[in-house]
Amino acid sequence: MIDERRLKILTEGAKYDVSCSSSGSKRKNEGGMGNGYVAGCCHSFTPDGRCVSLLKILLSNDCVYNCRYCPNRLDADVPRVSATPEEIAELTVDFYKRNYIEGLFLSSAVEKSPDYTMERLVRTVKLLRTQYRFHGYIHLKGIPRADEALVREAAQYADRMSYNIELPSEQSLKLLAPQKSKESLLLPMKQLAGEALVFRREKRKGLFLPAGQTTQMIVGASPEKDGQIVRLTQSLYRNMGLKRVYYSSYVPVVRDSLLPDLPAGQLREHRLYQADWLLRFYGFTAEEIAPENENLPLDLDPKCAWALRNLQLFPVEVNRAPLETLLRVPGIGGRSAQKILEARKYTTLTFEHLKKMRVVLKRARHFITANGKFYGAKSETAVRGLLAAGENSENAMQMSLFAERETALSALTGEL
Numbered sequence: 149m150i151d152e153r154r155l156k157i158l159t160e161g162a163k164y165d166v167s168c169s170s171s172g173s174k175r176k177n178e179g180g181m182g183n184g185y186v187a188g189c190c191h192s193f194t195p196d197g198r199c200v201s202l203l204k205i206l207l208s209n210d211c212v213y214n215c216r217y218c219p220n221r222l223d224a225d226v227p228r229v230s231a232t233p234e235e236i237a238e239l240t241v242d243f244y245k246r247n248y249i250e251g252l253f254l255s256s257a258v259e260k261s262p263d264y265t266m267e268r269l270v271r272t273v274k275l276l277r278t279q280y281r282f283h284g285y286i287h288l289k290g291i292p293r294a295d296e297a298l299v300r301e302a303a304q305y306a307d308r309m310s311y312n313i314e315l316p317s318e319q320s321l322k323l324l325a326p327q328k329s330k331e332s333l334l335l336p337m338k339q340l341a342g343e344a345l346v347f348r349r350e351k352r353k354g355l356f357l358p359a360g361q362t363t364q365m366i367v368g369a370s371p372e373k374d375g376q377i378v379r380l381t382q383s384l385y386r387n388m389g390l391k392r393v394y395y396s397s398y399v400p401v402v403r404d405s406l407l408p409d410l411p412a413g414q415l416r417e418h419r420l421y422q423a424d425w426l427l428r429f430y431g432f433t434a435e436e437i438a439p440e441n442e443n444l445p446l447d448l449d450p451k452c453a454w455a456l457r458n459l460q461l462f463p464v465e466v467n468r469a470p471l472e473t474l475l476r477v478p479g480i481g482g483r484s485a486q487k488i489l490e491a492r493k494y495t496t497l498t499f500e501h502l503k504k505m506r507v508v509l510k511r512a513r514h515f516i517t518a519n520g521k522f523y524g525a526k527s528e529t530a531v532r533g534l535l536a537a538g539e540n541s542e543n544a545m546q547m548s549l550f551a552e553r554e555t556a557l558s559a560l561t562g563e564l
C-alpha cells in the first residue's frame with residue numbers, strides 16, 4: 149500500500165495539469181465496478197477551474213527530462229518518489245469504494261526512459277480494467293517518444309489520453325523543454341487519431357479511447373501571442389480531432405532566468421477559452437478571431453471584438469438572419485439562436501418577444517433589428533464603451549455570485 153508521504157508528493161506533483169475532463173466516454177458497466185458512461189463520469193471543478201473528482205496523481209515525479217517550468221525537472225532539488233502500478237490500482241479502487249472519487253487521472257514524470265514509464269502506465273490501467281474490473285473513467289497522460297505499440301495498448305484501456313503541448317512553438321520547446329519537440333508530441337496524437345478512425349470505420353469490438361484526446365498549453369511562459377495559440381488550437385481540432393484544448397495561465401512555481409517572474413493573468417486564459425468556444429461552436433476561424441501576432445483584447449470578449457471590427461455586417465434582422473449569422477451576434481448563444489429560429493416560424497419577433505425569450509439584449513441590441521426596430525447605440529465609440537462597461541460589470545457580477553440569471557448561465561456554459 150502506498151504511504152502518506154509518497155501519496156502527498158505524487159498528488160501535489162499532478163496538480164498543475166488542467167487537461168482533465170471526463171465528459172464523453174462511452175464505457176459502460178458490464179458486471180464490475182463504476183461507470184464512465186452515465187452522467188456520473190463525474191467531474192467537479194474547484195473555483196479556479198481545476199478538476200477535483202478524479203484521483204489526480206503521478207506514477208512518479210522522478211524525471212530524466214529538464215523542462216524549465218516544471219517543479220519535477222531533473223535538476224530540481226525535490227524528494228523523488230514513485231509508486232508501483234499495483235499501488236495506484238489498489239488506491240484507485242479503495243478511493244472509489246469509499247466514494248472519494250469517480251475516476252483516475254494518471255500522469256507521470258519520465259522515469260528512466262519514455263518506454264519504461266509508458267509501460268508502467270499501461271500496466272496500471274490494464275490492472276484496473278482486467279484484474280479489478282474497474283469501469284470508471286480513466287484519463288492517461290501519454291509519454292512523448294514512447295513506443296507506438298505501448299501507445300496503442302494504452303488507448304484500449306483508457307477513456308481519454310492527452311499529450312500536453314505545453315509551449316505553443318518549436319522554438320519555445322527547444323528553449324524551455326529541450327527533450328521534447330513538436331514532432332514527439334504531435335506524432336502520438338496523430339497515431340491515436342488515425343487508429344481511432346480505423347477502429348470506428350471497421351466497427352471493431354471493444355473500445356478505443358472513447359473520450360478521445362485533449363491537450364494543454366501554458367499561456368504566458370513564452371512569448372507566443374494569442375493569435376498564434378488560437379491557430380494552433382484550430383489545427384489541433386481540425387487535424388487531430390482533439391476533444392478539448394485546455395489553457396493554463398503560467399504560474400511561476402520555479403525560478404528560472406528564461407521564465408517570467410510574474411504569473412500570466414487569469415483574464416488572458418479566460419479570453420482564450422472564449423475564443424476556443426468560437427472555434428468549436430460558433431463557426432469562427434482562428435483568422436477571424438485574432439491576427440497571428442496579437443493577443444486577444446482583454447476589455448472585450450472575442451466575439452464582441454470581432455463584431456466591432458465588422459460593424460458593416462450589422463445590424464441583422466432577427467426575423468430573417470440564418471443561424472450562422474445569428475450565432476455571430478454578441479449576446480446570442482447557441483440556445484438563443486435556436487429559440488429565435490423556432491419562434492419566428494409562428495410570429496414576427498419584436499424586442500419584447502426576445503426579452504421574454506431571455507435573449508441577452510444588453511449586447512445584442514447594438515447588432516440586431518427586430519421587426520425593423522433598432523435600439524442600439526449609433527456610433528462605434530458608443531457601442532465599444534457600452535460593451536466594455538457591461539463586460540466589466542459582468543465580470544464583477546460573476547465573481548460575486550449574484551449575477552442575473554442569463555449572465556450567470558452564460559458564465560457557466562461559456563456561451564457568448
Ligand code: SF4
Nearest residue numbers: 211213215218221257
Ligand atoms: S517531462 Fe518535463 S514537464 Fe514532465 S515531469 Fe518531466 S520535467 Fe516535468
